[in-house]
Amino acid sequence: MSVEGGARLFLEPPSLAAGGPLGWTARPDLVEHEVLAGVVPFSVSTNEHGLRTDLTPARGETERWVTFGDSTVFGWGLAPEDTPAGVLEELVPGVEVLNAGQPGYSSEQSRRLAELVVPAYQPDRVIWFHSWHDVRPAVPDRDHLPDRPVLLQQLLGWSAVWQHLTRPPSRDNPIFAFKAEDSAQAERVPQAHREDNLARLVEACGDVEMVIVLMPDEGLGATPLADELAVVEGARFIDLSRVEVPLTRDRITLPRDPTHLNARGNRLYMELLVAELQP
Numbered sequence: 001m002s003v004e005g006g007a008r009l010f011l012e013p014p015s016l017a018a019g020g021p022l023g024w025t026a027r028p029d030l031v032e033h034e035v036l037a038g039v040v041p042f043s044v045s046t047n048e049h050g051l052r053t054d055l056t057p058a059r060g061e062t063e064r065w066v067t068f069g070d071s072t073v074f075g076w077g078l079a080p081e082d083t084p085a086g087v088l089e090e091l092v093p094g095v096e097v098l099n100a101g102q103p104g105y106s107s108e109q110s111r112r113l114a115e116l117v118v119p120a121y122q123p124d125r126v127i128w129f130h131s132w133h134d135v136r137p138a139v140p141d142r143d144h145l146p147d148r149p150v151l152l153q154q155l156l157g158w159s160a161v162w163q164h165l166t167r168p169p170s171r172d173n174p175i176f177a178f179k180a181e182d183s184a185q186a187e188r189v190p191q192a193h194r195e196d197n198l199a200r201l202v203e204a205c206g207d208v209e210m211v212i213v214l215m216p217d218e219g220l221g222a223t224p225l226a227d228e229l230a231v232v233e234g235a236r237f238i239d240l241s242r243v244e245v246p247l248t249r250d251r252i253t254l255p256r257d258p259t260h261l262n263a264r265g266n267r268l269y270m271e272l273l274v275a276e277l278q279p
Contacts, residue, residue, distance in 0.1 A: 053098050063094060064125075100113060211235065
């Protein structure tokens with residue numbers, strides 16, 4: 001959920017591949033690749049498309065859901081069964097859940113990924129967990145995510161200079177360093193862009209049911225996003241950001257990491273989500 005958490009992963013070369021129209025994705029075909037989430041080691045396996053799942057586009061009669069979002073959805077610091085997708089799969093018998101979360105992703109990147117994943121994997125329900133990366137200070141996505149043809153982007157990716165220039169914003173890439181005094185960059189994804197991303201995300205889902213979920217983030221405090229997300233046409237909105245939980249914060253997040261839910265925290269919030277999803 002945090003920029004720091006996302007940075008720790010995409011600055012780890014074996015874990016993420018930078019470049020392309022998505023900015024970066026987890027490397028495809030990882031097998032039990034060990035990553036350190038602060039003080040918590042965990043392993044990551046991905047499929048041929050860099051998604052943290054063993055599901056393939058081919059599907060049978062089983063109902064299929066897909067979850068989009070940032071490192072919280074990816075399952076930062078967690079085993080696959082403890083990610084939101086893993087917990088949902090356990091809580092809802094007879095449903096397979098594709099984990100399409102990617103560390104550090106904003107609504108812009110999730111929308112681009114959905115335009116690839118939804119047609120390929122043909123889910124029956126799309127659950128998009130709103131990314132707090134939209135409102136954290138950084139250079140807006142459209143200043144560094146390319147709209148070039150994928151083939152051209154792949155060719156340009158061979159250039160070390162191009163890789164540096166198009167690398168996602170981070171502390172070691174001063175070209176894209178955020179200047180606090182620049183009020184125009186107060187949000188990574190400006191509201192107008194965010195609204196466009198959500199409209200296009202709904203469009204990418206087609207006839208597939210889309211659910212928008214707003215999760216809590218103590219680091220940001222109260223935001224007007226609930227009102228903004230509640231009026232997205234063509235999508236159902238579920239607000240879990242203000243739910244009073246019966247546990248103290250440090251018991252539902254990773255050690256020394258107050259922004260990423262642990263297994264217990266994910267179970268708590270996914271139980272709340274499943275209850276809201278009931279007819």
